[in-house]
Amino acid sequence: MLDRKRLGFLAGAGLFAIVAAASAYGEAKAPSKELTYIKNAQGMQIKSMGTPNVDAFLQDIISSDDPKAPLTCGLFRLEKSAPLTYDYTYDEAKIILEGSMTVSDGKNTVTATKGDVLFFPKGSTITFTTEKEGLGFICGQRARDNS
Numbered sequence: 751m752l753d754r755k756r757l758g759f760l761a762g763a764g765l766f767a768i769v770a771a772a773s774a775y776g777e778a779k780a781p782s783k784e785l786t787y788i789k790n791a792q793g794m795q796i797k798s799m800g801t802p803n804v805d806a807f808l809q810d811i812i813s814s815d816d817p818k819a820p821l822t823c824g825l826f827r828l829e830k831s832a833p834l835t836y837d838y839t840y841d842e843a844k845i846i847l848e849g850s851m852t853v854s855d856g857k858n859t860v861t862a863t864k865g866d867v868l869f870f871p872k873g874s875t876i877t878f879t880t881e882k883e884g885l886g887f888i889c890g891q892r893a894r895d896n897s
Contacts, residue, residue: 788811788812792887795809796808796809799834801834804832804834805829806827806829806834807825808826808827808888809824810822811825812824813894820893821891822890822893824887825886825888826886828883828884829882830882833878833879835875835877836875838870838872838875840892841871841872841890842870842888842889842890843868843869844867844870844888845866845887846862846863847864847885847886849882849885850882851879851884851886852880853876855875856875856877862884872891
């Protein structure tokens with residue numbers, strides 16, 4: 751029969767062995783989180799940005815729930831109108847899905863078309879225009895609905 755002292759020692763040794771094994775192989779893996787699937791997101795209604803004389807629309811679709819490293823993805827549409835100038839307070843990447851957009855940071859101007867990727871670093875001021883219209887998928891390091 752084991753006394754309490756030996757039982758405590760054996761329990762501690764067993765816990766040490768488990769921790770050592772986990773350290774040797776990396777941390778114990780948490781159960782996988784479920785993926786999110788949004789069918790036909792590109793066909794969603796996109797709300798106006800509310801900028802006077804500018805036909806610009808932005809709709810957040812999906813966000814992470816990590817407050818230390820937020821990530822929000824959505825759709826941005828621009829129709830021919832007055833230019834939209836936007837001051838980025840976060841990093842954002844955009845891939846053009848349809849049409850085209852002309853973007854300028856005051857030094858460089860490019861016309862991006864379907865399949866092109868743009869990156870806007872935090873602190874940049876970007877002016878958007880289009881000859882007709884353009885649709886882009888955006889991913890920004892910001893909380894949802896904080897554009």
